Amino acid sequence: MTHTLNRRGLDNGRPGEEICVLSMIHYQDRNEETAEAMRELARTIIAYGPNNIMGSSVGATPEQIIESAAASGVITAVFTDKDTVGRLVREIKTKDPGISVVLSGLFSDIHDICEYAGLTEHTSNYAVGISGNAALLPDHITLEIATQCGHGLVSRHYIQHVACRIAEGKMTAREGAELLSKPCVCGIVNKKRTEEILLKMAELTSFTEGHEINYAVRQKRKFS
Amino acid sequence: MYIDQDLCERCMDCIPVCPVGAIGIEETKCARHFSFRVVIDYETCVECGVCRRLKKCPQKAIKQVEDIPYPRILRAAFSDPTFRHASTAVLGRGTEEMKTNDVKNEFTRDNVGFSVEVGRPGVGAYFRDLQKVTMKVVALGGDFASYNPVVALMDKSTGALQEEVLDEKVLSAIAEFVVPRDKALKVLADLVAFINAELESVATISVIARNEVDGGHAFLRKLKVHGKVHGYVPYPNGKVNLGIAALKGGKP
Ligand code: SF4
Ligand code: SF4
Numbered sequence: 001m002t003h004t005l006n007r008r009g010l011d012n013g014r015p016g017e018e019i020c021v022l023s024m025i026h027y028q029d030r031n032e033e034t035a036e037a038m039r040e041l042a043r044t045i046i047a048y049g050p051n052n053i054m055g056s057s058v059g060a061t062p063e064q065i066i067e068s069a070a071a072s073g074v075i076t077a078v079f080t081d082k083d084t085v086g087r088l089v090r091e092i093k094t095k096d097p098g099i100s101v102v103l104s105g106l107f108s109d110i111h112d113i114c115e116y117a118g119l120t121e122h123t124s125n126y127a128v129g130i131s132g133n134a135a136l137l138p139d140h141i142t143l144e145i146a147t148q149c150g151h152g153l154v155s156r157h158y159i160q161h162v163a164c165r166i167a168e169g170k171m172t173a174r175e176g177a178e179l180l181s182k183p184c185v186c187g188i189v190n191k192k193r194t195e196e197i198l199l200k201m202a203e204l205t206s207f208t209e210g211h212e213i214n215y216a217v218r219q220k221r222k223f224s
Numbered sequence: 225m226y227i228d229q230d231l232c233e234r235c236m237d238c239i240p241v242c243p244v245g246a247i248g249i250e251e252t253k254c255a256r257h258f259s260f261r262v263v264i265d266y267e268t269c270v271e272c273g274v275c276r277r278l279k280k281c282p283q284k285a286i287k288q289v290e291d292i293p294y295p296r297i298l299r300a301a302f303s304d305p306t307f308r309h310a311s312t313a314v315l316g317r318g319t320e321e322m323k324t325n326d327v328k329n330e331f332t333r334d335n336v337g338f339s340v341e342v343g344r345p346g347v348g349a350y351f352r353d354l355q356k357v358t359m360k361v362v363a364l365g366g367d368f369a370s371y372n373p374v375v376a377l378m379d380k381s382t383g384a385l386q387e388e389v390l391d392e393k394v395l396s397a398i399a400e401f402v403v404p405r406d407k408a409l410k411v412l413a414d415l416v417a418f419i420n421a422e423l424e425s426v427a428t429i430s431v432i433a434r435n436e437v438d439g440g441h442a443f444l445r446k447l448k449v450h451g452k453v454h455g456y457v458p459y460p461n462g463k464v465n466l467g468i469a470a471l472k473g474g475k476p
Contacts, residue, residue, distance in 0.1 A: 120439030122467030
């Protein structure tokens with residue numbers, strides 16, 4: 001979640017599309033008392049039905065997720081509805097867990113949530129983009145999925161491969177989004193948004209005479 | 225990571241999953257027809273472990289050596305979030321940065337934090353590229369965060385990394401540092417220009433600032449204006465610490 005701020009493709013024109021929730025115990029404060037507070041917090045987050053959550057990519061059960069959050073002092077989840085996150089944050093505030101909570105998403109969405117929950121933004125992390133040798137980057141739509149995993153584990157080749165399978169009718173966009181969420185060990189890939197992006201990619205995919213996958217070629221033509 | 229050729233059936237299912245494109249086919253000599261094997265390029269592989277964790281291989285042919293030697297082990301330490309190794313002294317790729325700032329108050333209204341992640345997103349970078357950034361940070365007067373794995377490999381007075389690690393490639397590595405707030409915009413402009421001119425790979429830059437008393441984003445407004453002159457555009461999204469830990473027991 002460290003790099004959720006660097007996700008590409010979020011837009012003030014589509015409010016509430018994605019809000020990541022992260023909670024962390026400062027490493028010097030980890031003890032049985034804070035572990036119990038984290039357990040309770042993880043239970044609360046799960047109860048609000050996230051789109052994805054830490055541990056889900058390896059098939060962890062809710063109990064396993066709760067115990068792993070208590071042991072590691074961290075939990076991450078992603079939601080696709082601002083009102084739900086507003087209610088979640090308000091409940092967390094009422095429970096006063098003494099644990100840091102960070103939201104990642106549009107600043108305008110986060111501000112609305114803070115107002116609803118009676119909080120003020122404490123510290124912010126701003127992304128100023130990608131610098132350096134831009135020729136090494138994939139096209140911007142592929143980046144909208146690839147940047148959802150801050151550790152960089154969702155391969156651009158895998159994303160394009162899955163988009164082509166969808167275009168060929170060999171899998172659905174939902175199945176594709178599920179597959180692409182697996183490499184991300186933090187469970188922070190927004191599967192709903194990924195599904196929509198994959199549909200867009202599949203539409204842009206064409207096939208040459210030799211049935212070569214041609215997503216990249218088509219992209220180049222469209223954006224150059 | 226390597227592929228056990230005795231087990232591999234050349235189905236090629238593993239090829240697309242590698243974030244850095246290290247898995248590919250290699251033509252093998254055969255007079256009569258085209259023949260190939262699927263291999264992992266030792267130099268390109270950053271030991272992120274994705275190919276094994278995804279369990280794509282029906283033959284269990286993707287294998288890891290028992291002991292990755294030093295300094296190659298740093299590839300796994302910086303690229304595989306499930307891997308823990310003492311060589312970097314701390315766990316993970318970066319610090320808690322602003323995630324727990326409502327407890328530790330490291331970022332105040334007098335300073336600004338920076339994070340420059342070399343190799344991100346999904347490109348990978350050699351430590352020699354990171355060293356260009358760390359040496360530049362020293363020249364710009366940045367104060368490095370100590371609980372970051374890069375610091376264990378670095379001479380903090382010069383920003384130089386240990387010689388033997390320079391040719392190791394990782395998915396990404398982060399230089400994290402703090403500067404006084406009145407110098408932050410100048411540091412950012414210099415960094416963006418330097419990285420655009422000097423880096424072989426790419427880098428993602430982010431900035432940490434304490435919000436105003438009313439929660440306002442005064443520093444973001446400054447970034448928006450400054451970026452127009454210095455060639456960057458702040459994103460409309462980012463990360464916000466809600467200050468909930470600071471409320472414990474009714475404290476303001
Ligand atoms: S360990 Fe990572 S970099 Fe190496 S081949 Fe496997 S997926 Fe690619
Ligand atoms: S998935 Fe396994 S069997 Fe198939 S090519 Fe890769 S290593 Fe070989």
